[in-house]
Amino acid sequence: MPLIDNFKPRTLSLALALLAATAHNASAQEVALFPSGDPGLLTDPFLQNPSAKTVNVVWMTNFPGVEHKVLIDRSGGNSAAPAQPDSSIPRGTSPYRAETVKLERVFEDGASKLDNAPGEVMQRKVYRHEAVVSGLRAGEALQYWVQSRSVAGETFEAGPFRLQPLPAAGAPLQILLTSDQQERFNTLANYQKVAELFPELDAVFFAGDLANHPRRASEWFDNRRAAWESNPTASRPAFFPALQGTFENYVSTTPYTGGQILQNTPLFPAIANHEVSGRFRPNQVVEINGSPRSIAINDMFGDPQPRWYAEYRYDQAKDIVNPGGDPALREQWIRDNSNDFESYREIFTLPDDGPEGESYYTKTVGDVLLITMNVSRIWRTWNVGTKGKFSEHDYDLNNPEEWGFGEHIFTPFTDGSPQFDWLQGVMESEEFADSRYRVVMFHQSAHGLGDNSVPVLTDPQLSIDYIDEDGDTKTRRVLMPQNVALRKQVWLEQVEPLIGSITGVRYEYPIDQDYFRRDIEPMLQAAGVQLVLHGHSHVWTRAKAGDLHYLETSSVGNCFGAYWEQKDGTPWNGALRAAGSSFWNAVDAGDYDRRNYPRTGDPQDREPILPTLTNPMQEFGVTSGAVPFVCSNDISTFSILDTAMGIVRSFAFKVSDPGGDVLEFDRFSLD
Ligand SMILES: [Fe+2]
Numbered sequence: 161m162p163l164i165d166n167f168k169p170r171t172l173s174l175a176l177a178l179l180a181a182t183a184h185n186a187s188a189q190e191v192a193l194f195p196s197g198d199p200g201l202l203t204d205p206f207l208q209n210p211s212a213k214t215v216n217v218v219w220m221t222n223f224p225g226v227e228h229k230v231l232i233d234r235s236g237g238n239s240a241a242p243a244q245p246d247s248s249i250p251r252g253t254s255p256y257r258a259e260t261v262k263l264e265r266v267f268e269d270g271a272s273k274l275d276n277a278p279g280e281v282m283q284r285k286v287y288r289h290e291a292v293v294s295g296l297r298a299g300e301a302l303q304y305w306v307q308s309r310s311v312a313g314e315t316f317e318a319g320p321f322r323l324q325p326l327p328a329a330g331a332p333l334q335i336l337l338t339s340d341q342q343e344r345f346n347t348l349a350n351y352q353k354v355a356e357l358f359p360e361l362d363a364v365f366f367a368g369d370l371a372n373h374p375r376r377a378s379e380w381f382d383n384r385r386a387a388w389e390s391n392p393t394a395s396r397p398a399f400f401p402a403l404q405g406t407f408e409n410y411v412s413t414t415p416y417t418g419g420q421i422l423q424n425t426p427l428f429p430a431i432a433n434h435e436v437s438g439r440f441r442p443n444q445v446v447e448i449n450g451s452p453r454s455i456a457i458n459d460m461f462g463d464p465q466p467r468w469y470a471e472y473r474y475d476q477a478k479d480i481v482n483p484g485g486d487p488a489l490r491e492q493w494i495r496d497n498s499n500d501f502e503s504y505r506e507i508f509t510l511p512d513d514g515p516e517g518e519s520y521y522t523k524t525v526g527d528v529l530l531i532t533m534n535v536s537r538i539w540r541t542w543n544v545g546t547k548g549k550f551s552e553h554d555y556d557l558n559n560p561e562e563w564g565f566g567e568h569i570f571t572p573f574t575d576g577s578p579q580f581d582w583l584q585g586v587m588e589s590e591e592f593a594d595s596r597y598r599v600v601m602f603h604q605s606a607h608g609l610g611d612n613s614v615p616v617l618t619d620p621q622l623s624i625d626y627i628d629e630d631g632d633t634k635t636r637r638v639l640m641p642q643n644v645a646l647r648k649q650v651w652l653e654q655v656e657p658l659i660g661s662i663t664g665v666r667y668e669y670p671i672d673q674d675y676f677r678r679d680i681e682p683m684l685q686a687a688g689v690q691l692v693l694h695g696h697s698h699v700w701t702r703a704k705a706g707d708l709h710y711l712e713t714s715s716v717g718n719c720f721g722a723y724w725e726q727k728d729g730t731p732w733n734g735a736l737r738a739a740g741s742s743f744w745n746a747v748d749a750g751d752y753d754r755r756n757y758p759r760t761g762d763p764q765d766r767e768p769i770l771p772t773l774t775n776p777m778q779e780f781g782v783t784s785g786a787v788p789f790v791c792s793n794d795i796s797t798f799s800i801l802d803t804a805m806g807i808v809r810s811f812a813f814k815v816s817d818p819g820g821d822v823l824e825f826d827r828f829s830l831d
């Protein structure tokens with residue numbers, strides 16, 4: 161318990177809030193620019209948001225340039241391109257010009273994996289070029305190139321690659337199901353094997369966690385350290401080099417270069433915890449846990465606060481920060497003081513016909529209706545006494561401006577939210593009724609044996625210990641309404657008066673309030689969704705609830721553990737969730753309800769399914785018996801939705817054995 165001298169008087173708390181509010185208004189323009197170096201392409205082109213006759217081609221450079229275009233080969237009319245691009249075919253003569261914008265929310269700092277990383281947060285110069293290629297026909301692929309010309313007249317080119325519009329209904333499709341790249345070395349091997357085995361993929365469904373820290377440009381484009389040349393398996397490949405197969409341009413000794421996938425195949429991602437960054441205050445010196453600290457990219461990433469709380473603080477600070485009442489300034493202030501997925505939004509072009517823009521969307525790809533939800537929340541430590549899942553830092557108990565608010569959900573998705581209403585509308589749509597396969601994709605582990613399927617997906621329930629006027633210790637349980645618009649008032653009435661006298665803050669996640677299980681799963685089952693694809697726990701695990709399949713196929717770059725109770729009642733490998741965390745001591749002390757946090761198994765008792773064809777954990781010598789998961793830092797997995805067969809196929813291989821076999825280990829039918 162904290163000492164009495166940690167208390168801050170109520171008036172000081174408000175004063176600090178106002179001071180912080182004015183200071184938080186830094187804009188990207190106030191951050192110094194990171195030198196670009198020689199002009200060049202930062203990515204190969206990648207395909208986005210195809211329609212029946214068009215596809216968007218996007219690429220990035222480190223210079224603004226004077227002309228950027230896509231060249232298409234139409235030498236044989238609309239003749240199909242060969243499966244493997246053929247550079248002997250001449251470029252087209254009617255280019256599509258690209259529009260160029262500069263990314264605003266991409267930076268570098270001392271933790272950037274670059275040999276010339278700067279000492280403080282600096283803005284990275286990244287220019288995004290996008291052209292809409294039109295006049296396409298379903299089922300026909302064309303070769304294309306991109307060209308960017310600098311002011312000095314130098315031309316940079318990439319290609320040839322293959323583009324095509326959306327496939328028509330009935331077309332046999334192969335769709336990669338994956339997630340969680342996050343600069344993991346093993347992902348290079350994974351995407352390389354995917355590209356070798358499935359060179360003509362039709363789409364990539366990516367259930368989030370693309371880069372690790374989305375505001376750090378090098379994690380998207382060009383992580384590179386000279387030291388990796390002599391130790392390539394220590395490499396931390398950036399997102400685009402891994403998924404475009406260009407990593408050998410950065411580390412020439414790498415045994416794997418990734419797969420040439422995004423150049424030829426449209427990417428459909430979902431927003432995850434690693435797409436969201438917290439409060440925007442680069443290079444500001446802030447007192448954190450009693451010590452002054454200059455805020456860097458990783459600090460901002462780990463510092464989201466709920467949007468409703470930023471709105472509450474805005475109401476207090478608006479006369480200072482926005483005396484003219486400009487609505488755009490209000491919105492920017494609230495985002496800068498809560499969280500955003502701005503870097504992701506800047507990089508990708510996604511369907512935006514839902515009520516909250518690109519946050520969640522649907523897309524019909526041939527016979528598949530993809531329903532991408534935004535089910536994501538901040539990840540925090542299991543340890544207590546700090547800014548974690550279950551507590552606030554002892555030092556900041558009376559300073560909510562530095563609270564973490566537990567593992568709060570970024571965008572509400574449960575009953576009463578715009579996202580829930582949208583999902584309901586999708587289920588009732590003609591598009592839904594007409595689709596043969598319905599896939600719901602999002603990030604958070606809503607099922608399974610992974611470490612992050614516990615605590616369940618619910619709002620953290622707040623309890624506050626405080627000392628009342630008589631000097632007695634009391635506890636107030638604050639029931640935050642599910643409707644976020646009403647939370648400001650509850651905070652004002654029930655929490656604000658206690659500030660200065662708080663001695664403990666606890667968050668509980670009741671297992672019977674699992675929003676996904678309670679509100680979403682029954683709706684998906686009733687509507688006839690066949691597959692839920694998610695990620696986040698970096699494990700292969702699947703289950704079935706009624707006719708609804710769950711698949712997490714995120715053991716791509718590493719594994720965060722599999723927690724499975726064997727038939728004899730002992731945990732596999734002795735593995736218990738969050739072993740060694742101080743949380744369990746607090747549970748033993750009676751501070752939290754043990755029943756909410758199962759240490760093995762699916763939190764809602766969905767039975768884990770054994771792989772149907774073979775058992776990679778056994779085949780590759782990790783376990784002696786068959787187990788219903790794949791979890792190893794040397795085994796990488798991926799899954800393919802094959803619409804011709806109506807099945808989902810899963811594959812595994814050993815990363816340390818580049819010449820080894822890729823095992824198909826599981827199949828299940830969606831029909
Ligand atoms: Fe992840």
Ligand SMILES: [Fe+2]
Pocket residue numbers: 369432433434603695696697
């Ligand atoms: Fe995640």
